[in-house]
Amino acid sequence: MQTRSHITFLLNGRTIEINDVGADDTLLDFLRIDQRLTGSKEGCAEGDCGACTVLVGRLTAVGLVYETVNACIRFLASLDGCHVVTIEYLGGPNGRLSAVQQAMVEHHGSQCGFCTPGIVMSLYALWMQHEQPTVKQVETALQGNLCRCTGYAPIIRAAQEVTNFGTPSAEHLTTERDSVVAALNSLRDGKRVEVAKDDSRAILPADVDDLAAVLETEPTATIVAGSTDVGLWVTKFLKQLSPAVFIGQLDGLKEIAVTEDAVTMGAGVTYTEAQDVIAEHYPHLSNYWDRIAGWQVRNMGTVGGNIANGSPIGDTPPVLIALGASITLRKGANRRVVPLEEFFIAYGKQDRAAGEFVESITIPRVSTGHHAAYKISKRRDEDISSVAVGMTVQVENGMITAAVLAFGGMAATPKRAAAAEAALVGQPWSEATLVAAANKLPEDFQPLTDMRASADYRMKVAQNLFRRFWHETTGDTARLASA
């Protein structure tokens, strides 16, 4: 395998080529400290406030795509071959303001101004997709941006009226598009990238086979996909990742295949990239998917990472377990398929050997039965679940023939509620049956009290969701329109 010992990417209007890049170096520090581009701010360094939001453009199967990301938890090494666009570049030459910026000024969308560059970047990315966004679209685009001053009302007004100040086609990110595509194409050399600073090493495999090869020689390496969790290991817990293997750039892990029986997606598919196929084939997950983190994190984070990470409070495992999902693990040339629920062994322990990686996730398609996915959190958007649940119940002739109820936030791993499931199977499909099953839940779980929720609340709300499930399948209004 040919290797390259520097990374290269476009930063605004320039090409950057650097070789002393460590595994832990963040994009935000690079921008603010090395490049003195101080428009992007550090508000939290954990991907929650959005003050550091920048656009990252990359070549995909559908062409050049720009997405918002949190520069604070995005590693510099992962930007090889990308176009990074910061607030300083948005207005274009001559100090002109872009339409988004103009709208924010005219609608008084800034007060202290510290969150503003990040908010402008999110609204800009939204506007490139939707010239006249709905309030819902604006709110979704801003899920990852905190503002403490304005109460958001003027920002939402601005976002809806950007179109009065210009059109996306006139923006220089649009007019320069062809030349950016050409430049990014010219950066692709198909080589593995190995860079280091001091003794911190970062490896970007050339393709999936190369990833398998790299992991054979570096079996204890930290695998970094979207870095939406691993980023915090560095920025908050001061861990050193080296050697780190970056996989977010691998096209081979981004494939989505829909067959008659199942949807299979590569482990590198981001939440955003999965959104359409999820909404189409699993409509009960459509709203749920929008409530996973904020937009920037959905643009970075991967379903594979959410699983491989093994967190008991990841949003995707419970709902995927309920759908009977399985994962393919690969080590070298060897692959094995594991039912997702069996992957989670104990807190912090998964069924993944050294040198092995999650290659893909297979989710059976659903044709029959009742399906639900619920997330309970203190704040609706961009919050970690107190309780997450996926429910699948098959009913024949009014009798329950099969049930899978998988919960997150209730135990040390994402876990099925065996006693509650048993209380459903063989019983008539009725509210009484569901309530009886809910009453069994304390046999399945003894949840913890922490800063997100008390054990009592977790149990009570988990039980009440059985009733929501019943009411919704009978067409009753059983939750808020926004839930």
Added chain:
Amino acid sequence: MKQTVSIRGSAHTDLIHDSAIKHVSGGADYCDDIAEPIGTLHAYFGTAKVAHATINSVDLSAVRAAPGVVGVLTAEDVPGVNDVSPTGRHDEPLFATEKVEFWGQVLFAVVAESRDIARRAVELAKIDYTPLDHVIEADEAVAKGYPHVTPPMTLKRGDVAEGQAAAAHRIQGQMRIGGQDHMYLEGHIAFAMPGEDDDVIVHSSTQHPSEAQHMVAHVLGVPSNAVVVNVRRMGGGFGGKESQMNQFCAVAAMAAKKWQRAVKIRPDRDQDMETTGKRHDFVVDYDVAFDDEGQIQAVDNTFAARCGWTSDLSGPVTDRALFHADNAYFYPHVKLQSRPMKTNTVSNTAFRGFGGPQGVVAAERMMEEIAYKLGKDPLEVRKANFYGDTDRNLTPYHQRVEDNVMPRLVEELEQTSDYQARRKAVLEHNAKGGIIRKGLSLTPVKFGISFTATWYNQAGALVHIYNDGSIMLNHGGTEMGQGLNTKIAQVVAEAFQVDFDTIKITKTTTEKVPNTSATAASSGTDLNGMAALNACEQIKERLVRWACDHFGVEALLVEFAPNQVHVGDKTFTFGEFIKQAYMSRVQLWAAGFYKTPKIHWDREKGQGRPFYYYAYGAAVAEVSVDTLTGEYTVDRADVLHDVGKSLNPVLDKGQVEGAFVQGMGWLTTEELKWDDKGQLRTHAPSTYKIPLAGDVPREFNVNLADWSENRELTIKRSKAVGEPPFMLPICVFEALGMAVASVADYTECPRLDAPATPECVLMAVERLRG
């Protein structure tokens, strides 16, 4: 000749924030954006990982030995006094010495070649502690006999026992009110540059540059004249940067002097939230007596506050809670007591409203109690208790309410929000049963304006006119997003009748205006606007006197017209006029000064006039609550708020909208949680949840009472706007209560504690269902 109708940006007009274009383009510089001189060092705090303990030993050898570490600072290195108490109570050591009093207390600082090295190095400290029992909750502190951090206050009027005896009903209860982290997007930061002799310049993000200056001098043991503190702008403050920045400024300055290099200190978000104070949590015990009509006869309330390990500003904060324990209501007989309790938590501090909101929330709880007890619409009860115009207008602190616009505000809002019809609809909706319940509530707010520390009600400004006619404006207030600079520049523009753009607003610096008060208590525009106007008037007076002499006209014939000056039959551009005045040796600058009239306060007696005037507002909220999960949405909110004659209506409206959502966060999703060991577990936005765009009321109608004018002679008859609207969203909290109460057919007051998280709401539903 072209006739200019008016200047751009005069007072009482809508104008964008003066930094808006820089905000949206990333060109607005905050403290961390200032270019660093070569050799800049970075400091970081090493903090205690225990809530209460005796320190047996501190071993920093590994910290000192870490590559890239330049040195460490501890109490022994303090050249002056190891204390940063903002009130002079001398109870707040900069570095802990013998005892740790809260998890996160600063023990030492490390200074290193980079921030990353400094952050990693602090982890190498070896501290040996003997743990002691710790207390987190205010009522627990009362029960365990913990001391007050500062003397409590009592407000008394009438005879409570007499009032209780005469009343038909009496309810006693307790309410827990949570604190709130400021969650300013820009955290704490100070950046010090050493100068010659004792001099040091500190760039910071503080609301109180003068206090930071005095504290740095105190810690360094040098006179205040050696220290300059500069603030261009803050990325949010909300009270969190009033006194809390002192420790960062002091350490940056100490390090800069010791190593003769520029030194910056910026905690990460976790340390910022663990180590700096928040809004005070309160436990309020209330005892309200009232008649069959719901009119209050007597109130006897005690307010215990979690003050943390030192007094900081807890004295005035708990005082202000009592000053607002009446909200908009007349209490014929009343006794209010504060209990500023010491706890083993970070020292709580100023936060928008400064204790007032906690007092107001408790008053509104009593209104709800009365309404549920009597089966009335809570709005009726509120109206029955409003202060009167000529009688029933004496507050518990014996100040007469003379400017009451509450009845008119509430009547207008009741009409424009269609309150009565919507209440009927909500009741009908809930009567159908169902999982989603609704609630509707209208709550008022009356807020006293002035620092209760009377001497704080003074301000200075410096106005220069350069000989080209351009104007530099400087004043003692700090810009944290509220648009203070914009509003004051509008005042100056109007005074000289020049376009707003003629005026350059410069950074706040202790070099230009000394002995300034904190930009706090909503006072920024009231105080500094008047000081700036005073400076303008001095200059104008000189200019007029000169013009009379020079051109031989009467003063009446010298007129400052839009961008022009008419002198008799002559007309000059403003620039020409100034140039001539300069050539004639007229002093073209002035320092302005202002002190608020009429106010006085005797804390011992609990009597006086602490407030120059009151600001008023009212809001209605409608909510939907999922009674299976406790989740909720705010479907609609309508606000009518009194800012007097607004200097800049659009900026004021922005303050009202922003305060509403911030206050809503305090009462809904913003929850501070400590674990059994006394560690704060909600110390970053991942765990501490402030409102997002999706949490804003689905329909949000915010209006200013455009008919209002301050009856006092404030700057252009405007009113302060920073804090008062923060209490408007109490209507959201009470509407949630109504939805909850519906499950028991409104027979029982739901007694929600704040914040009403989904968990709190569901547990209340379950409790009421029995």
